[in-house]
Amino acid sequence: MRYLLWKEWQERRLWLLLWLLAMLGMALVGKGPSPFGFDVPAGWAMIPALFALLSGLAGYGSELVGGRAPFLFSRPVGWGRVLLAKVLPGVAVTLLGAILGAVAQRLTLPAHYHPFVTPLSLTLGALGIGSVMLAVYLIGLACSTTLRGLAGAALALLLWLALIIAGVLSLESQSDVSPAWTFFGGLAGLPLAGLVLARFGLTLAPGVRLARFALLLCAPIILGVLLDLTPANTLLNRPSTDVLVSPSGRHAIVRQQAKNSEQSWWVTLDDGTRLPLPLVITGYQFWLPNDRYLTAEYDDAPQRTGFLCWYEKGRIVKREFPLDAGRYLQARDFQLSPDGRYLLYGADAALMLLNIATGDTCALARLDAAIRAKFSRHASPYRRFWWQDAATVGYLDPVTEKRTLVAVR
Amino acid sequence: MMRALGRLLWKELWVGWPFALLGAALPPLTALLIRREVDILDIPPGNVTLFLVLLGLVAWAALQGAGTRDRCSYAGIHFPIHPARPALVTFVMQLLFALGIVGGYLLALYLLRDFGVLSGPLSTRVLNGEIRTMLQGDITRHFLITAFLAIGSTYALCFVVGQALSAPAGIVVGVFWVIFGIGEGLGPLSFGWVLHGYDLNMNERMPFLQVAMTAAALLAFGVLLTRLAFPVRRLLACLLLGAVAVGMPAYFWYEDSRAKWEYDVIYWGEVDSSDGALRLEIVPTGENIRDAVGLRLTDYRRDAQTTRPFPRPLAPTAVLDSGMVFLLSQPRGATTVTLLRWDTAADTVEEICAIPSEKGLMTSQRMRYYDPSVNPLMHVGPDGAHALLLLPTQVGDGEDLWHVDLVRKRARLVRPARWIISETVSWTDDAAILSDNGEPLRVDLRAGTAAPMPVARRER
Numbered sequence: 001m002r003y004l005l006w007k008e009w010q011e012r013r014l015w016l017l018l019w020l021l022a023m024l025g026m027a028l029v030g031k032g033p034s035p036f037g038f039d040v041p042a043g044w045a046m047i048p049a050l051f052a053l054l055s056g057l058a059g060y061g062s063e064l065v066g067g068r069a070p071f072l073f074s075r076p077v078g079w080g081r082v083l084l085a086k087v088l089p090g091v092a093v094t095l096l097g098a099i100l101g102a103v104a105q106r107l108t109l110p111a112h113y114h115p116f117v118t119p120l121s122l123t124l125g126a127l128g129i130g131s132v133m134l135a136v137y138l139i140g141l142a143c144s145t146t147l148r149g150l151a152g153a154a155l156a157l158l159l160w161l162a163l164i165i166a167g168v169l170s171l172e173s174q175s176d177v178s179p180a181w182t183f184f185g186g187l188a189g190l191p192l193a194g195l196v197l198a199r200f201g202l203t204l205a206p207g208v209r210l211a212r213f214a215l216l217l218c219a220p221i222i223l224g225v226l227l228d229l230t231p232a233n234t235l236l237n238r239p240s241t242d243v244l245v246s247p248s249g250r251h252a253i254v255r256q257q258a259k260n261s262e263q264s265w266w267v268t269l270d271d272g273t274r275l276p277l278p279l280v281i282t283g284y285q286f287w288l289p290n291d292r293y294l295t296a297e298y299d300d301a302p303q304r305t306g307f308l309c310w311y312e313k314g315r316i317v318k319r320e321f322p323l324d325a326g327r328y329l330q331a332r333d334f335q336l337s338p339d340g341r342y343l344l345y346g347a348d349a350a351l352m353l354l355n356i357a358t359g360d361t362c363a364l365a366r367l368d369a370a371i372r373a374k375f376s377r378h379a380s381p382y383r384r385f386w387w388q389d390a391a392t393v394g395y396l397d398p399v400t401e402k403r404t405l406v407a408v409r
Numbered sequence: 410m411m412r413a414l415g416r417l418l419w420k421e422l423w424v425g426w427p428f429a430l431l432g433a434a435l436p437p438l439t440a441l442l443i444r445r446e447v448d449i450l451d452i453p454p455g456n457v458t459l460f461l462v463l464l465g466l467v468a469w470a471a472l473q474g475a476g477t478r479d480r481c482s483y484a485g486i487h488f489p490i491h492p493a494r495p496a497l498v499t500f501v502m503q504l505l506f507a508l509g510i511v512g513g514y515l516l517a518l519y520l521l522r523d524f525g526v527l528s529g530p531l532s533t534r535v536l537n538g539e540i541r542t543m544l545q546g547d548i549t550r551h552f553l554i555t556a557f558l559a560i561g562s563t564y565a566l567c568f569v570v571g572q573a574l575s576a577p578a579g580i581v582v583g584v585f586w587v588i589f590g591i592g593e594g595l596g597p598l599s600f601g602w603v604l605h606g607y608d609l610n611m612n613e614r615m616p617f618l619q620v621a622m623t624a625a626a627l628l629a630f631g632v633l634l635t636r637l638a639f640p641v642r643r644l645l646a647c648l649l650l651g652a653v654a655v656g657m658p659a660y661f662w663y664e665d666s667r668a669k670w671e672y673d674v675i676y677w678g679e680v681d682s683s684d685g686a687l688r689l690e691i692v693p694t695g696e697n698i699r700d701a702v703g704l705r706l707t708d709y710r711r712d713a714q715t716t717r718p719f720p721r722p723l724a725p726t727a728v729l730d731s732g733m734v735f736l737l738s739q740p741r742g743a744t745t746v747t748l749l750r751w752d753t754a755a756d757t758v759e760e761i762c763a764i765p766s767e768k769g770l771m772t773s774q775r776m777r778y779y780d781p782s783v784n785p786l787m788h789v790g791p792d793g794a795h796a797l798l799l800l801p802t803q804v805g806d807g808e809d810l811w812h813v814d815l816v817r818k819r820a821r822l823v824r825p826a827r828w829i830i831s832e833t834v835s836w837t838d839d840a841a842i843l844s845d846n847g848e849p850l851r852v853d854l855r856a857g858t859a860a861p862m863p864v865a866r867r868e869r
Contacts, residue, residue, distance in 0.1 A: 014577060034805055036826055050464075050584060110803055112765050116825050153468060243864050245844040249837040252844070254864055267864055287833070335685050386686035388710055394686070396709070403712055 004077065004085035012058045016093050019051035023097030023133070027104035034125035035105050035117045040132055048097070052133045053156055055093070056140020059086045060202065061148035069202040083198050090137040098130035136160075142194025146213040147206060159190060185224025189217040245269070246291040251311075253277065253285060253293060266311050275311055286331050290340045292356075296329050308343065308356065319359040323347065333380065338390045342408065346380030348372070351395055353408060364393055364406050371399060467587060470564045471579025474571025563587060680781040682728045686710040689728050706734060706753045715753040722771040724779070726787035726798070735761075735787060735796070739771040746770060746800065748813060748820070762820045764811060767803050775801040788834040789815070790841065795854050797834060797841055802826040812841075812857055823852055824859040 009016075026032045026048060063069040072082065102122045109117065143156040193216035201209050244253045252267045254274065264277040285295035292310040306329065308319040323329075335344040343354040350366040367381055375381040375398065385395035394405050566586055571579030679690040687710075692703035702723055705716045720738065726748070727735040734751040745763035752759075770776065779786050779799075789796045798811040802825060810824040831843035831850065842862060843850040851862035 018581065030804055032805075034826065036804075039805070039826075047584075054580075105804070110765055112822050113804060113825050116822075241848070241864075242846060243844050243849050244833060245835040245842045245849050247835050249835040249840070249842050252849070252864055269864065272864075332681060332685065384681075384685060384688070384709065386684055386709060394709060403709055 001081055001085065004081060005088065008085050008089050011062050012055060012089065015051060015055040015058050016089055019048055019055050019133075020093050020097050020100075022048035022051050023093075023101050023129070024104060027101035028108060030105070030108065032101040032105045033098060033122075033129040035102070035109055035113070035122055036125065037121045038124040038128045040128045045129065045132065048129075048133060049136045052090070052094075052136040053140040053153070055090060056137040056142075057144045057148075057152045057156060059090075059141040060144040060198065061152060063202055064144075064148045064206075073203070079199050083195070086141060086198075087138075090134065090141065094130045094134045094137065097133065098126035101129065102126040138191050138194070142190045142197075145194045145197035145201060146209045159186075162186065179224070179228055181227035182221055182224035185220035185222075185227075186217070189220035192220060193217045243267075244285065244287070244293075246287045246293075247289050248291050251291055266316070275314070275316070277309070278316065286329070288334065288336050288343070290336060294329060294334060296323055306345075308354070319354065319356060321345075321352070321354050321359075321361050335385060335387060337387055344385055344387065344393055346382035346385065348380065351380075351382040351385055351393075353393070364408065365395065365397075365404070367398065464584070464587065466560065466563055467567045467583030468580055470567035471571035471576045471583060474568040474573075474579055475576035677725060677781045680725050680728050682730045684730045687728055687730065687732065689725055689734055692716055704734070704736075704751075706732070706751075708732065708753070715756055717751065717756060717758070719749075719758075724771065724776070724786065725781045726785060727781075727789045727796070729789060729793060731793065733793065735789065737771065737786060739766070739769075742768060744768050748798070750815070761815060761818050762813065764798070764800065764813075764820050765803075766800055770801065773801070784832075787813075788841070790836040792836075795836075795841065797843070797852060799829060810852070810859060812852060812854060821857045823857050824850070 023032065026045065031045070063072060073079070102125060105125075106117060106122060139160060140152075140156050143152050143159065146152065147155050193213050196216050197209060197213060201212055204212070240257050242255045242257075244255070246252065250269055252269055254265045254267050256263050256265075265274040266277050267274040285293055287293045288308075292308055294306065294308055296304055296306045304323040306321045306323040308321070310317055333346050336342075337344065341356055343356055344364075345352050345354065347363075349369070349372040350363040352361050353364055354361050365382065367375075372381060381398035382395060383398070385393060388394040388405055391407060392405055393408055394403060396402070397404050563583060563586060567579040567583035569579075570582045677691075679688050681688055686708065688707045690705055690707070692705045700721055701718045702721050703716055703718045704723075704725075705714055706728070707714050719736065720740070722739060724737045725734065726737050729735075732753045734753060736749040736751060737746050738749055739746045744765065744767070746766045747763050748761040750759050750761050751757075767773070786800070787796050787798045794814070794816050796813040796815055798813050798820070799808045800811065801807075802809045804826050807826040807828045809822055809826065810829055811820045812823045813820045829843060829850065830846040833843070833845045835842040835844065839853065839855055841852045841854060843852070849862040849864070850859055852859045
């Protein structure tokens with residue numbers, strides 16, 4: 001074993017050292033393992049990951065030329081030991097890189113972060129980057145059993161891309177069937193195929209190796225596909241929950257989304273009770289300062305309806321008001337009066353006032369259709385308005401840009 | 410001569426087609442991922458694709474270079490052609506392949522637009538905006554020149570180093586060149602504009618860097634091709650090119666760290682108070698002043714205006730209904746950002762506190778995604794006594810969440826290095842709650858701690 005490890009070191013020390021240096025270098029410039037817990041780094045981590053891939057690809061690559069593999073297996077050494085000698089340097093560099101990286105990261109950390117760093121968080125952070133590096137190394141090693149050099153690199157990159165695509169589809173699929181098990185199958189299939197080829201395939205011709213690699217990879221993927229077609233597919237289909245807390249912190253709109261379904265609740269945070277909200281509008285809702293929320297129906301109709309809603313004595317109260325179709329709700333398009341009785345908003349061609357108690361609306365100012373046509377359809381011409389006091393509204397006239405006051409009582 | 414050239418081209422086509430095929434297959438595959446790269450990898454869209462394409466180019470060029478070294482002495486003796494010619498043909502062919510790949514990448518984007526693959530704002534922006542314009546306008550010229558320079562310099566660098574030293578050395582140098590010279594380190598400036606549109610923040614000297622790099626690469630190429638068999642010349646060419654490849658980005662970084670920026674990274678037109686009666690804007694001066702910016706607050710309720718100059722770089726963080734304006738500033742070279750409070754009624758400015766940050770944060774690209782109107786840096790409580798401030802972290806990715814006590818004028822870090830995607834902040838007596846995306850985050854204003862706030866699920 002000692003000689004095998006020595007051989008590996010002689011053949012691959014350049015890539016292994018570069019990998020280690022890259023991990024350490026990233027940590028020294030603050031891009032290494034997260035010191036605050038398990039977090040898989042992105043972006044800059046591509047540099048050490050690249051060297052991990054190249055280190056892995058160099059694994060069996062050297063055995064595939066010049067009849068080295070038959071020679072190696074003619075010696076009194078088992079294939080398991082050869083494999084172990086290929087895996088161990090990667091594990092050692094991963095461990096060393098992660099530990100040194102975590103230490104370097106801790107030492108170079110600015111002082112104000114120190115209270116958040118614990119031995120556990122450092123360990124978890126090292127585990128995060130270490131698991132990524134080891135996975136990349138093993139993918140490279142598995143591919144090196146099949147093709148060497150640039151072709152092996154191309155194979156590894158393509159498989160890596162395929163895994164990312166499968167992973168993304170598993171996480172983001174909006175259909176009832178997400179390919180989660182297929183993804184796991186692909187992930188498990190790579191080292192499995194590499195393992196089998198390391199045992200039986202190294203002395204075969206490249207074409208045969210590639211065909212067997214593909215077959216071995218397909219087996220767990222097909223198993224995953226079959227599992228995805230069974231009820232086990234619901235394994236990863238967890239609903240996501242978004243919470244929008246009211247300005248006072250007393251209420252919240254809880255929006256729960258699962259596959260093809262969505263439901264919202266009005267939650268009172270003090271006692272935890274929740275009431276269903278019939279108006280389920282994805283995303284476009286916001287609170288007014290008086291703990292009532294605004295939302296709107298979005299469809300293809302030229303005129304949309306806005307809703308001001310709240311729960312009162314266990315019953316939902318809603319006020320409807322017309323909106324133009326050309327734009328979405330924005331908080332700055334609404335101004336609540338100081339006494340909370342009126343809501344001022346810019347409509348398609350008018351500055352409107354909503355009486356919250358009665359639900360009546362009236363126009364405080366309006367533009368002719370011909371003048372309105374000169375303004376953008378995607379915003380109300382009344383862009384700036386405010387409450388001068390509880391009984392007076394001020395606005396900038398869209399045409400003259402002059403400040404105008406109007407009494408509302 | 411033409412016959413020899415034709416044969417060389419045929420050979421190169423025969424040898425290089427797997428690379429071209431692989432490169433051509435990558436763009437459509439990764440185009441599927443383009444908008445998702447943003448969510449998953451936290452890096453600008455399309456970078457992975459371009460990184461992979463350039464990586465393939467790097468590997469191929471380094472291997473070609475190393476192969477040429479092995480073959481040159483044999484070819485020079487046994488064939489009636491100058492040893493420079495095969496290498497030159499290799500270079501031209503790979504340049505054509507690489508240009509075809511980048512073109513295929515754009516074409517894949519363009520063709521996939523109608524299949525819902527690239528839905529969302531990115532597709533709208535990229536497909537209906539930049540790419541269409543590019544295909545129709547004179548931006549095509551700019552694109553071709555940029556792509557030519559980036560690809561040509563990368564190929565030449567890897568080829569020369571691979572030829573002079575070895576293929577692994579060529580790959581290592583090439584990878585670092587892609588990352589630091591034209592890659593993520595400075596932003597993928599060669600290609601970034603294709604994906605994001607013309608970027609005013611782009612380093613203006615980047616095209617110069619590429620021109621210089623390509624010129625040096627071609628010079629080294631020329632030196633190399635005169636006598637491929639001479640080790641001293643190979644080494645000389647390698648050193649020349651290596652010095653330019655390492656020296657130019659290092660020089661620009663040094664210059665950038667010293668340079669006075671002519672713009673603030675955070676762009677904003679105007680910032681309103683929540684009651685709509687106050688508007689903060691930059692005083693139009695008619696010309697760009699480097700070191701100072703004039704801010705004007707218009708109070709529509711009182712029909713009054715207040716104007717005051719401030720040093721750059723500067724970012725507005727909040728405009729309160731009471732007329733207080735909070736601004737973030739960072740003197741050049743400082744390792745802190747300073748929170749300023751401008752009392753527009755009295756027209757006085759006071760410093761609230763200095764918060765540790767990386768040097769040059771306010772002029773860093775990491776600040777560009779903040780917008781005082783849409784994605785503000787700071788949320789101030791209704792009583793004006795507390796505020797939550799988000800700043801890009803100094804450790805990896807994400808943001809640091811700071812609690813600022815505006816009365817005692819001090820700031821403390823409550824949650825480091827996490828992305829906080831919350832547009833709504835609710836204030837209670839002793840806590841601020843960030844919500845709108847996933848589980849809310851509750852910041853205890855007394856203890857200075859932050860923790861997820863579970864929402865009870867008792868149904869009535």
